Amino acid sequence: MTINDFLMMRHELLLTTIALIVLMVDLGLKPGKKKSIIPFTIVLFALHTIAGFLPAQAGELFGGMYRTGSLQIMMKNVLNIGVLIILLQSASWLRKPENLEKISEYFILMFSTLIGMNFMISSGDFLMFYLGLELATIPMAALSAFVHHQTKSAEAGIKLLLSSALSSGILLFGLSLIYGSVGSVYFNDVAASYSYTPMQILAFIFFFAGMSFKISLVPFHLWTADVYEGSPVNVTSYFSVISKGAASFIFITILFVVFNSIAFIWKDLVYVIAVLTMTIGNLFALRQKNMKRFLAFSSIAQAGFILLGIIAGNKTGMTSVIYFVLIYIFSNLGAFGVVSAIFNATGKENMDDYDGLYHTNPKLSLLMMLSVFSLAGIPPVAGFFGKFFLFTSAASAGYYWLVFIAVLNATISLYYYLLVVKAMFINKNEQPIAYFKSDLTTRIALMICTLGIFFIGFWGQLYEIINSISIGILN
Amino acid sequence: MNILSLFVLIPILTIIAVTFTRSLKQTRVVSAVGMGIQLIMAALLIFMYLAERRSGNMAEMLFTYDALWFPTLNIHYSVGVDGISVAMIGLTAIVVFAGIFASWTVEFLSREFFISLILLSSGVFGFFISLDLFTMFLFYELAVIPMYLLIGLWGSGPKEYSAMKLTLMLMAGSALLLVGLLGIYFNSAPGGGQLTFNITEIAKIQIPIEMQRFLFPFAFIGFGILGALFPFHTWSPDGHASAPTAVSMLHAGVLMKLGGYGAFRVAMYLMPDAAREQAWIFIILTSISVVYGAFGAIVQKDLKYINAYSSVSHCGLVLFAVLMMNQTAMNGAVIQMISHGLMTALFFALIGMIYGRTHTRMINEMGGLMKVIPFLGVVYVIAGLASLGLPGLSGFVAEMTIFVGSFQHTDVFHRVVTIMATSSIVITAVYILRVVGILLLGPIKNDHYLHLKDAVWYERLSTITLVLAIAAIGIAPLWLSDMINGSLVPLVQKIAGNGIAGIF
Numbered sequence: 018m019t020i021n022d023f024l025m026m027r028h029e030l031l032l033t034t035i036a037l038i039v040l041m042v043d044l045g046l047k048p049g050k051k052k053s054i055i056p057f058t059i060v061l062f063a064l065h066t067i068a069g070f071l072p073a074q075a076g077e078l079f080g081g082m083y084r085t086g087s088l089q090i091m092m093k094n095v096l097n098i099g100v101l102i103i104l105l106q107s108a109s110w111l112r113k114p115e116n117l118e119k120i121s122e123y124f125i126l127m128f129s130t131l132i133g134m135n136f137m138i139s140s141g142d143f144l145m146f147y148l149g150l151e152l153a154t155i156p157m158a159a160l161s162a163f164v165h166h167q168t169k170s171a172e173a174g175i176k177l178l179l180s181s182a183l184s185s186g187i188l189l190f191g192l193s194l195i196y197g198s199v200g201s202v203y204f205n206d207v208a209a210s211y212s213y214t215p216m217q218i219l220a221f222i223f224f225f226a227g228m229s230f231k232i233s234l235v236p237f238h239l240w241t242a243d244v245y246e247g248s249p250v251n252v253t254s255y256f257s258v259i260s261k262g263a264a265s266f267i268f269i270t271i272l273f274v275v276f277n278s279i280a281f282i283w284k285d286l287v288y289v290i291a292v293l294t295m296t297i298g299n300l301f302a303l304r305q306k307n308m309k310r311f312l313a314f315s316s317i318a319q320a321g322f323i324l325l326g327i328i329a330g331n332k333t334g335m336t337s338v339i340y341f342v343l344i345y346i347f348s349n350l351g352a353f354g355v356v357s358a359i360f361n362a363t364g365k366e367n368m369d370d371y372d373g374l375y376h377t378n379p380k381l382s383l384l385m386m387l388s389v390f391s392l393a394g395i396p397p398v399a400g401f402f403g404k405f406f407l408f409t410s411a412a413s414a415g416y417y418w419l420v421f422i423a424v425l426n427a428t429i430s431l432y433y434y435l436l437v438v439k440a441m442f443i444n445k446n447e448q449p450i451a452y453f454k455s456d457l458t459t460r461i462a463l464m465i466c467t468l469g470i471f472f473i474g475f476w477g478q479l480y481e482i483i484n485s486i487s488i489g490i491l492n
Numbered sequence: 493m494n495i496l497s498l499f500v501l502i503p504i505l506t507i508i509a510v511t512f513t514r515s516l517k518q519t520r521v522v523s524a525v526g527m528g529i530q531l532i533m534a535a536l537l538i539f540m541y542l543a544e545r546r547s548g549n550m551a552e553m554l555f556t557y558d559a560l561w562f563p564t565l566n567i568h569y570s571v572g573v574d575g576i577s578v579a580m581i582g583l584t585a586i587v588v589f590a591g592i593f594a595s596w597t598v599e600f601l602s603r604e605f606f607i608s609l610i611l612l613s614s615g616v617f618g619f620f621i622s623l624d625l626f627t628m629f630l631f632y633e634l635a636v637i638p639m640y641l642l643i644g645l646w647g648s649g650p651k652e653y654s655a656m657k658l659t660l661m662l663m664a665g666s667a668l669l670l671v672g673l674l675g676i677y678f679n680s681a682p683g684g685g686q687l688t689f690n691i692t693e694i695a696k697i698q699i700p701i702e703m704q705r706f707l708f709p710f711a712f713i714g715f716g717i718l719g720a721l722f723p724f725h726t727w728s729p730d731g732h733a734s735a736p737t738a739v740s741m742l743h744a745g746v747l748m749k750l751g752g753y754g755a756f757r758v759a760m761y762l763m764p765d766a767a768r769e770q771a772w773i774f775i776i777l778t779s780i781s782v783v784y785g786a787f788g789a790i791v792q793k794d795l796k797y798i799n800a801y802s803s804v805s806h807c808g809l810v811l812f813a814v815l816m817m818n819q820t821a822m823n824g825a826v827i828q829m830i831s832h833g834l835m836t837a838l839f840f841a842l843i844g845m846i847y848g849r850t851h852t853r854m855i856n857e858m859g860g861l862m863k864v865i866p867f868l869g870v871v872y873v874i875a876g877l878a879s880l881g882l883p884g885l886s887g888f889v890a891e892m893t894i895f896v897g898s899f900q901h902t903d904v905f906h907r908v909v910t911i912m913a914t915s916s917i918v919i920t921a922v923y924i925l926r927v928v929g930i931l932l933l934g935p936i937k938n939d940h941y942l943h944l945k946d947a948v949w950y951e952r953l954s955t956i957t958l959v960l961a962i963a964a965i966g967i968a969p970l971w972l973s974d975m976i977n978g979s980l981v982p983l984v985q986k987i988a989g990n991g992i993a994g995i996f
Contacts, residue, residue, distance in 0.1 A: 415678075417706070424667035
């Protein structure tokens with residue numbers, strides 16, 4: 018390997034290096050000094066995030082197994098920004114005495130999953146894709162069982178492990194059928210000779226089902242709520258934002274690049290799944306009282322909206338998916354950041370506990386309101402632009418009724434998002450959560466989210482940048 | 493700096509200034525100053541517009557400004573006004589200004605109240621100056637969403653229910669609207685070429701008729717929900733009854749006009765062929781709105797409900813007139829929007845002031861108020877007379893023009909619906925006079941009312957502003973209708989086309 022090859026893989030290699038450094042430094046620290054690893058790692062990761070934006074060249078490695086280009090780099094950078102915010106948000110939770118022993122584990126597990134996702138995004142064949150997927154999934158189970166002395170958390174870990182093992186099995190079966198029918202696992206070869214014989218359709222369905230598990234599309238969504246509720250808040254936000262974003266990225270890439278010849282088949286499938294996902298996700302979210310479960314179900318509905326960009330099948334579609342995920346990172350992490358700050362300060366995470374929050378913690382409430390408005394797609398915050406462009410891309414392919422169903426669902430989602438606003442602003446409470454001041458890292462994280470929610474939408478150039486590197490279905 | 497952009501900028505600056513205030517006194521002074529400047533700007537805009545027209549500038553839109561926002565999708569921040577939007581901006585500025593003074597004593601979270609109120613108004617101003625469907629939609633939603641907090645926090649009665657109902661119904665309306673707008677966008681270049689959201693650009697081309705048939709109901713009903721189109725009007729009575737005074741004023745006075753304005757500026761103007769084909773369905777619905785709203789008002793006992801149903805009736809008349817598709821009726825529609833905006837704002841302001849004194853809105857619990865609060869009583873009578881269409885006040889001009897216009901159609905269908913709609917004038921007279929009789933005249937039913945104080949300075953300022961505007965339109969209507977008429981010509985030409993295809 019030449020130095021150029023290393024540079025091409027710098028996202029993965031740098032991250033691996035950081036994980037190793039963290040491990041080494043942790044070994045050398047005295048038990049009382051473990052806390053200092055937190056700022057150290059965050060700074061390292063921030064540098065890594067910045068390094069990701071440096072110009073890079075496109076190319077292939079390992080005979081086409083690993084591909085990189087501005088599109089892949091953009092996707093990885095988007096994920097990096099999200100992870101950085103999550104790390105900032107988890108700092109105060111990690112400083113708690115019960116976590117002191119495991120601080121470096123948290124970072125290393127999170128970085129391993131991120132490396133997996135990066136490989137997944139850069140994959141040029143199904144083997145690399147599958148390796149990345151497993152590397153991303155298995156540490157995630159460990160993360161969700163991070164507070165292992167709590168039954169709920171341990172339960173979440175095992176549930177995630179079992180359901181992802183099942184979905185990986187389904188996915189692998191699909192991949193083996195693809196290999197059987199085409200004789201290659203390279204994306205280019207598969208794309209070149211894929212048609213719609215019954216076996217290939219079957220293979221595709223298995224692949225689709227496996228991926229639907231990962232993105233938690235209905236009817237493969239049932240694991241999400243319990244896993245999200247049981248995991249620590251910051252891990253939940255990681256699942257619902259980063260893991261979902263990465264899976265959407267790779268899903269849309271593979272559908273566009275590999276299965277372009279059967280687009281007319283998967284479009285019908287995506288249509289049905291999108292309607293189901295949005296509607297059922299919303300209906301479940303309506304009744305949730307626990308904030309984490311609530312955000313979990315709402316994120317299922319959001320995944321349904323992402324499908325609107327996928328179904329378009331053109332360049333606008335991919336642009337709007339990446340753009341939406343970027344905005345979704347800021348809005349959802351804003352909401353999770355508030356939930357996490359309140360949980361760390363008081364241990365409360367039910368919607369009833371938020372009653373009257375505005376009167377004691379106005380800033381947190383305002384950020385929460387902005388975040389849920391952004392999730393619901395209300396102007397002038399960024400979420401409006403994200404949703405609008407998703408709808409535009411679906412309409413560009415002529416799916417007007419789907420857009421209509423989606424916007425109606427957005428209205429339904431507005432109902433439960435407004436319930437949060439109602440709790441914080443309107444509901445009366447004898448004993449609201451008392452005023453508390455979050456620590457510096459949490460406030461920085463929340464500040465980044467606020468800025469993102471406010472300004473991304475007005476920055477038209479960003480959409481152009483993403484659009485210039487996106488691709489549509491290749492004919 | 494473009495003068496139109498200032499109409500969005502000034503409210504935002506006012507909001508920023510309000511966040512730094514420390515007490516109710518500072519907050520309301522800052523808000524009043526900000527909205528006072530806005531009112532002056534609106535007056536300035538009207539004069540500048542008239543001067544420009546007099547100097548022979550016949551461009552369809554004036555004071556235009558255009559900035560590219562999202563190049564690939566060809567989304568612009570594009571603003572410009574014609575006579576209709578100038579008139580609507582004037583109306584908005586007056587109502588907002590009066591609304592600030594009507595909420596002079598909001599003690600509870602006053603900063604947040606004024607911020608939400610001004611944010612709402614910035615959405616309305618933005619809507620009226622937009623030439624780009626994207627920004628128009630953005631401002632439309634921006635105007636709707638603060639309503640939730642305004643009603644939910646500062647409202648009365650079943651406020652949480654009403655706030656949720658109103659927000660969700662209006663958002664469902666915007667769901668329909670969004671589909672319509674996207675459909676228009678993707679058919680804005682039938683011969684190939686750059687798609688556009690720009691209204692004046694799209695008006696130059698012909699959207700394929702099949703698409704028009706499909707999209708017109710989406711766009712028209714989408715706006716119609718906000719304009720209280722039967723059977724989608726049910727948010728209106730509950731919402732208005734629960735809202736605090738200034739919010740009812742703004743909502744009935746201005747926000748519902750967004751629906752009427754959008755219905756012809758976007759739905760009918762851009763899809764005239766489908767509008768002509770499907771008009772009869774909506775004419776029937778709006779006729780029902782007009783009559784049903786008026787009958788609804790007769791049986792109500794709560795002052796706010798009476799006025800809310802009367803708004804359904806009057807806003808129905810706006811859509812009714814728009815669908816008549818001729819110069820006279822559409823002129824009447826715009827005057828009706830302005831006239832109704834002013835008088836319903838006046839009504840809601842007065843109801844708020846009366847409620848603040850008597851602590852009830854039930855008309856049968858009150859009586860003889862004219863004797864103790866003569867100022868408010870007289871103004872109430874003036875508003876009532878304007879509402880039932882007394883010559884010399886704005887309501888007469890509007891309704892007269894509408895019915896003259898709609899009677900110009902010689903076929904049976906149009907004649908019948910016109911006569912039905914005209915009956916609402918009589919019904920309006922019934923409920924207005926009934927309220928005036930019970931509420932203001934007769935014996936005083938409650939000794940407690942003997943000690944009521946009449947209006948104080950800020951209440952007088954708020955109501956007199958509105959009364960002056962109503963009287964001005966009533967006495968010198970040509971001034972307003974000339975301004976509107978010139979701008980209506982291209983709209984009517986495009987919408988009416990070669991006559992109206994009806995089913996009869």
